[in-house]
Structure formats: structure tokens, C-alpha cells
Amino acid sequence: MSVAASFPKHTSFSMRASFAPADGLPETENKAGEPENTYILRPIFQQRFRPSVVKDCIHAVLKEELANAEYSPEEMPQLTKRLSENIKDKLKEMGFDRYKMVVQVVIGEQRGEGVFMSARCFWDADTDNCTHDVFMNDSLFCVVAAFGCFYY
């Protein structure tokens, strides 16, 4: 099983993490004369993290990338990384302003073993959300979970 995840360092995944800098991350350095931070506490409605849209995006990517994929232990780490970066970039393009995207990709071989994956988040349920999509074929399964955390 090969796992790659894009998520901030403070998350407690013990997996390879490719950190996705938040889109539209405000410059935290305070310059002299710059006005105080405008603490936006809620995303603009149109730019909310919409799980369905994200899911479609993930699905499209998975379908495209894994259409004829076969599991091979050597290639999977690169594949997971590529996938996670790919999806992350796609998500960024979708214009979820001030969202920090965490994309976690898990690819495992289909060998008949049982697998159970779950995620739990400590977040602000009003703004943050997550979605996931599963792709399966005869030789592998791929679980992609995307978390969107609003950056205040």
C-alpha cells in the first residue's frame, strides 16, 4: 500500500505529506503602514468548498489517470504523489478562495484483504468540509480524500 497525502504539517497523518500551500494565503508579514488584518471569518458563498464539485473533479482525475493502471509496488509512490499534486492543482484552479487544500491519496493492492479507512477532523464545521472518492479496478483501489480548510 502506498500512501501520499497533501496536507499541512500539523495534521497527524503518518504518511507522506505533500504540503499544499493555501490558495490565496494572505501575506502574514505585517508591513509598516499596512492596515490591520481584515479577519474574514466566512468564505464567500460562491467560493465555499463544495464537496460535490470536488468529488467530480477527483473522479475525473482518477478516471483519467487510473483507467488502465495496474498495481506495482515500485510505481505507486510516484503515482500517489503525482495524483495528489494533480488533484490539488486542479482544486486550486477551481477558485476556492482562502482555502487550504489537503489531498490525501491512498493506493492499495486488491488482494482480498479487508481495508477500512476513516478520517476525523478538528475544524470549523461551518466553513470546512471534505469529500472523498474511491476508484477501484481489479488490481488496485485508490481512495482520495480532499479536505478544504478555510484560512481566516
Place this chain on the structure above:
Amino acid sequence: MEPGKRRTKDDTWKADDLRKHLWAAQSSGPKEEKKHRDRKPLRESEADLADGKEHRPGDPDREAKHRERAAERDGHAAREHPRGDRQRERRKDRDRPKERHRELDAEKPHVRGKERERDQEHRARREELRQAAAHRNLLARDRDQDRDGDRPERRRAGSKARIEEREQRDEDSERGDEDRERRYRERKLQYGDSKDNPLKYWLYREEGERRHRKQKEPDREKKHREKSGTRERREKSSKEKGSSFCGKEGEERHRERRHKEGVHAGEERPRGHAERKERSRREEHRRREAKDGEHRHRGASLRRDGPGSQHVENSVRSDGKDRDSRRKEIEKEDVDLENVGTDEYTAIFEDDFEDYEDDFEVCDGADDCGADEPREGEAAEELPPARRREIQEIQKAILAENQRVGELSSKLPEKHGCPERAGGPGPEANSSASKTPLCGIFMDFATASHRQKNRTQTLKQKTRSAKLLRLIDMDFSFTFSLLDLPPVKEYDMYIRNFGKKNTKQAYIQCNEDSVDRDIQTEEVETREVWTQHPGEGAAVSGGSEQGGPGDSAIVPKVDTPRLSSFLRAACQVMAVLLEEDRAVAEPGWVSQAQDCTLPFSDSCARLDTSLPFLQDRRVSCLHACQAQRRTLVSVHGLPGKALVPLLDHRHVLCVWDIRQPSGPQKVLVCESKVTCCCFSPVKAFLLFAGTVHGSVVVWDLREDPRIHLRVTLSGCSWTFRTPTFSTDGVLMSVNHRSPLQAIEPITGSVCKRQSCVLSPFSTQEETAGLSFHIASLDESGLLNVWVVVELQKADAAGSISDLGLIPGGRIKLVHSTSIQLSDSLSHKGYESWGSVQTLSVKFLPSDPNHFVVGTDVGLVSHGSRRDLRASPRLFRPQQQGPRPVKVTVIDFSPFAEPVFLAGCSDGSIRLHRLTAERPLLQWDHSTCGRAVTSLQWSLTRPAVFLVQDDTSCVYVWDLLESDLGPVARQPICPDRLLAMTVVGEAEKTRGGFLALVLARASGSVDVQYLRREWATPASDELQRLRLLLREGP
């Protein structure tokens, strides 16, 4: 660094605990963060600006100073670092735990208070030192010596360490109370001076230690050199705005002042501790209070220093705990050796020393070193030898530890620091290059700056988060189940991998398009009904009860009468054909018939009289139908023995078709003996009979057989018809009282000579057929004429008015007229003979109104129904006079000749012409005197007639052949002949026949077909006969 101040101002911030945590997690000091937080943004920005300037190597204002100092520093660094770094670090390490508190608590104000003085002193000293710099440079080679000189310093450091240890011990013991104390102290500080000596002592000592520690922190000094120092200068310059030129001088002034103070303080040292302490304390306090505002400003700059030193401290701090434990052990030993006095002394010494050192701390590094060295040496010398040893031991241990720490710390900074070092411009790059063995420690600075930045950022983020968290609710989401893939069973796995091997899908056929539909509801029964209101007639409502479209097809378009007539005819034809076939097929039967064939006949047929109900019955009478020439009726008498109980006392009449000899067409029964009978003239569907009882009975042969008696005899069912109408008991007034002698139909003239034989039923014919009368003649000479009436509707219940009518019958007789013939006969002059018996009657075929009656006196009376006088009244025989001769048989010629034959009981046969009284011809002896019982004209030949006498002899007469006697005579024996009749048909050219039906005594009835010579007439026979008849008389 003013944690104490901070705390006094911001109690909400639990600094110690938090700081510990933060340090543990990260080397960045929270103090700085706190400072940042407390500082106003403006100041922060100022500081940042200052920082930025500081870091920039090329600051035009400073260039000159820097250059000067750089030279000093270089020299100083080259000389001092190898020696100082380690030592100072060591000390620093030891102090760290305490330092934290000290830094936080009391030190800051004091230090700060002195800072200004120190600045002045330093400036003064710097000038001196600048002069000495050259000398020092020259003495660079004396480094070894300097190192040697380190020992006393080290000793002194050891003693200091010991003191610190003791203090720490005290602290350890009191650590639990520390918080409390601190709070107390803070209160004290807030509320001004205090008399609480112990507290003052602690505070003082802490201050001292702080100073002392500061002196021992070369890192910090270095930093001071790099940052703080310059920064201070810059600060000063920024504070003393516009006085950048005089800044140096001012600084120097300050330093000098401070130096003086320090010296002054040093002189005062020997005085009483308490006194001095108190004084210094007060001084400090005063100063602090007075310069509180300033402190803050200055604190900014100093605090800026803080992180740097603290970084270093922290980097080594990880070992601190180990050392703490070790230190405690050592301290125990110390406790024994040390006395309070020493403690006090060292404390004082240290205090002063620290004061002095504090100055150096703030000063440029170059000045520090020069000032330090002699003191260190002093301090080492002042220690007692016993202690010195201990100190040395401790120092060794510390050294070892420090080396370890150095290794560790050198590893860490290498990672982070290398890139910085490589790119790091300015003096540091030089120094790092020159001090490669100590680069680990150097790297600490780079790391520190990096961390500092990080910390700054983190701090900001924390600030953000702290503020944001008040506005935001964070919570744990429920657990998303991303994937739940159940384990596959072994079998499934096998099937998935291998289950498809060696299999191939060929075809699938599923009968998808054949959809089976089922309806559970039953067929609705429908019926059409109509009704009408108000009702017209009987039919008010109705409908197709039997319903169904087949009705129209079933509707019979049958002409019922025609069909039945056809069927009947066909039936007859078929029956006849079958009989003939049978006759041909059964030679026995035919031969038997042949046996009985008489000489004058060609063939013979025997009617089957062996039927059960005809057995042992004698035929009394035979009568042939004139309309239907092949139909005859035989009258059977009562049987000799009882055979059929039902019929035994009844007389039976059988209607035969001679072509069907196997059985009678109809079987009729009658209660009384039938003496004479006749058929209806046009159609043979009515049979009239006269009985010995004087009654006239009628059978309607068309009647439904169901209303008659039906008897099954020997496998065949027979219908025995009872008379439809009988005159018995009815019409008593007009009815006959004597046995009937003859019964004759009287046909209308129109219907005369009807020859519709085979088509008896047509409406016209029926009505025509019924237009006739029946005349019945009894012995007494009463001739009754009856009208035959057909009822329109049969009444199954019987008729009340018509008593003689059978229930369901439609034919009845109505008395028309009665003619008493005896009257007319009697006044003819035959009165002497009594009453005259009438024996037979015949109506003229050409004129039904005229009739002839045979009497028992040899005369034939001629009468008319309309009371017209018939022209010969009587037909007399050739013999004159009355004779007792019965004229038994009279027969008119069927060929329209007005002649008739009369047979008499004396054997004479007379041929009369209607117009003449006397006979044309009379043959008296043709039968040898035997009575003529039957006489009939041939139906086919006009000149032939047949005679039977009572001796069972049959005579054939042919007038054309012989008018003298019969041409043939045939006695019938041994079976006597009882009755005879003639059937024949002349009209048909080919089918003409003449047959003689003979009823024998045995009961059998034969049909003798006469030979063709008698049957087939000659072409001119009638002419010849007329001629003969004309000639005859």
C-alpha cells in the same frame, strides 16, 4: 528582557508554564513573543526597522563606527573566543534554569537601570581600549598564556557555579514556593519599598546572579557585538534624534558614568551586606520606578537581545535537566564545605563582579574582554585552595558535558546554519571562517535568527489564532468512513482468479419478448333485452334469450310443407326401391311369390300379413283407392285366437301400398265390424268406413301418430289409429239404424277425374279435396249424405259440441241429407215384395247428382239427389217381372262411357247403358249360376272387366275379344278367395299395370299382376268398345 515587568503588567499571561512548554517544543523564546504582543505595533515596527537596519551590513551612518569596531572585534574575537565561548557556555548552561526566573523577575529593571551608566562607562573604556587594541593585537600570540589565564577564571567560574548551585539548591527547595513568592514580590514591587528582608535578599541575590550570569554569557556578548551593541547605538541615535553626530560622545558619556558607578559600587562592596543590599535595592528600585517609561523603551532593545542569548541557552538547555541532577549531588557536597560566610562573600563578590560584567555585557565585545580578564584572574586567586579543587572538578565535569553539548549543538546548527553561513555577509562570515572548530556554536546564531523569524511568524499566527478562536467554534467532525472494503472470502478470491478458466460463454437465449399476461376477471355475461312502454299487444318486452349470433344462420329458410312433401315422396320412393331390391335379392321370397302366381298373371307379390296383429285375422273386404292407384285398404276381422290383448276385440284395417308389400302404411282399428270403406276421392288421406252398427267412421291419416295408441310388437312399434270421427251415438235422429251396405264419395264435377296421385298435399288441392260428400247406404234403403268438415284448429282436450270427434282430431262429418230410397221403390208396383233391400249404390262418375242403387229384386234403381226424375227410373234385367235376385255389385266404366255393369246373385252379369232401361248385354251363365261377389272394370283397358264368384273363381272378360263369355277363368284353390279388388294405372304409358289383389281365406293377400294382354290396352280399344256397345243392343 523583562519578564517580571511583563508579569506585573499582564497577569493573565502565565508565563512560566507556557514558556516551558514552548521552549520544550521549539527553541524560539516566548519572551519575545510576549514582548511583541505587549509592545505596541508602532514600536514593533520601529524595532523591525531597527533590526532590518542592523542586519544590513552597509549602513552608511554606521560604517565608520563599524569599521573601527570591526577591527577591535576581530582582534577581540580572535583572542577571546577560543577561550571564552566554552566557559561562558558552560556557565550559561548551569545557570539557565535559574536564569529564566531571574530574567523574568527582578533582574531587568536593575540591569536596565545600569545600562545607561554602563554605556557611558563603556564608551570611556572603549576609548582606552581602542588605544590598547593595537597592543592587544600584538599580544595575539599570547593567547596560550591567556588560556592559561583561563584557569583562574575557570576557578572563579567554578566558584561562581558553586554559588549558583547553592542558590539553585535554595531555589530547588523553594521552587514550590516560587510562584507564591514571585507573586509576592510582584506585589512588593508594585507597592513600593518593602521591609521584608528575606525577600530583598532573594531579589537581590537574583539580581546579582543575573548580572553574574550575564557576564558569563559570551554568546550574548557576541550578539551584543553584532546586534545589541549596534542596535543600542542605533537606538541611541534614533532616540537622540538628529544627534547622530554626538551619539558617540553621548554613548561614551554614559558609559563613563556607568563605569564610575560600577567602580563606586565595587568600592562599596566591603560594607555590610544588608546595608549595601538595601541601598542597591532601593537605588534600583528608585531607578526602576523613575525610569519605568524608559525601561520600556529600552526593554525593547534589550529584549531584542534576549532571544539571541536565550537561543543559545535553549540549545544547551536540553541537557540542563541532567545537569541539574548532577548539580544537586555536587551541591550536597558543597553544603558541608561551605559556610554561610563564604556564601555571603561570594555572593557579594559575585554581585559586584556581575555589576561590572553587566557593563561589559552591554558594551562592545572588544571592551568586555579586556575588562574581564583581570577580574577573572582576581576571582580565581581569591578562592581558597580546597574549594578551588572542588571547583576544578566541577569544572571538568561541566567541561565534559559542554563538550557533549557542543557536539550535539554543532550537529543541529550545521543543518540549519550552513546555508546561512554560506550566504551570511558581514563580520560573522569572517569569524566563522576563522573559527571553524567552534562553528557549531556559531551556527546557533544563524539558527537563532532563523528561529527568531519563525517565532515572529508563529507569534503572529498565534496572535491571530488567539483572536480568531474567540470568534470561531472548532469541533470534531464525525468520522468520515473513506473506504470500507470487506475482506474477500477465500472461495470468492479463488473464483475471481481461476473461476473463469476453461469456460466460454456461448449463447444466451432468454425469452424476453414472450410476455405472459394473465387476467383474472371472468368474462361478463351479456344479454340484450328490450322493453316498450306502454306495451303494444302481448309483446311488452323481450330479448335474445338464447342470444348468440348463430341465430340468424339457424333461422330456417325452409318451406316446411314442401320439405315434408318431398321427404314423404322420397321416403316412399326409397321404400319402394328397397322393397324391389329385396324382392330381387331374395329368390326364396320371390320364388314363393312365383309359386302363387296365377296363370293369368305375369307376376305376383304377397302383402305381408304375417304381422303379429294381423295373424289369424280374415280379410273381409278389400278396397282400392281410386285417387292413388297403388293404395288399397284391407279390412281384417276379429282374430280367431287372442294374440294381442289390446287389439283382440277390435277390427283392424290396413292401408297398403302395393309396392311396399312388407308392411302396411297405416294400421287402423275400429270397435265394430267394418262392412264397407272408401277413400276420399281426390286424395287418399281420409278413409271412411261403414259398420254393421250403422255408424260411419272416419280416419284422418294425416293425424299425428302420438295421439293414437302405440304398441310395440315383436320389436316394431305400430301405431293403431282409432277413428277420428264416428257417428256412433251422435246424430241419432238421422243416423243409420241398419248395417251399412255401401259408402261412396261424391265428388264435385270440377274435381272429376283428378289424377294427382303422389302429391296429395297442396293447399289448393286440400281445399278441393275436401269439397266432397260422403254417401252412406244401409240395408233399409236410407241414403245419408255427409259433409266432411275439417276443423281449423285441433282441440287436444276434446270438443264438447262434436262428441264423435277424437281429441285432437280435425275432421268431422256433418249430416247433409237423407234419402229414403225404399219409398220410391215401393210404389213402383213392387209392394207385394215387401220392403226392398238396397244392397249397393254407385254415383255416376260424370254426374255425381245421379246414382244407381242395386236392390234385392233384381232391379237397379236410378235416383238423383236433387229430386229430379232420372230418366229411366229403373234398370231392369232382360227377364220380365220381379225376381228375387240381388244386384250385389254395380260398377261404372272408368273410361267415361255411360255404361255400368251389374252383377247379380244368380250369376248373371248385365251391362246397362244409362239411357236405357234394359241392359245392353246380359250374360246369365258365365259363372255357371254361381253368385257374382265382385265385379270390376279394368282400369287400364276399357273393354276388360274382372269377375269373382262365390266359388273362388276369377273370370277375365275381354269384350273386344269375346262378348259371349269370359276369356279366362281361374279358380283360386286350395286357398279360397274371400275378396278381390283391382288396382291399376293406365295413364302412364310405361308404368301402366293392372293388378288383381286377392284376399285368401288363409289371411294372405296376393297382388297378381295380370298379363300384359289384359293390362295394356290397344290403341283403338275404346273406339271398338263404343262400336260394340252401339251394335250390341
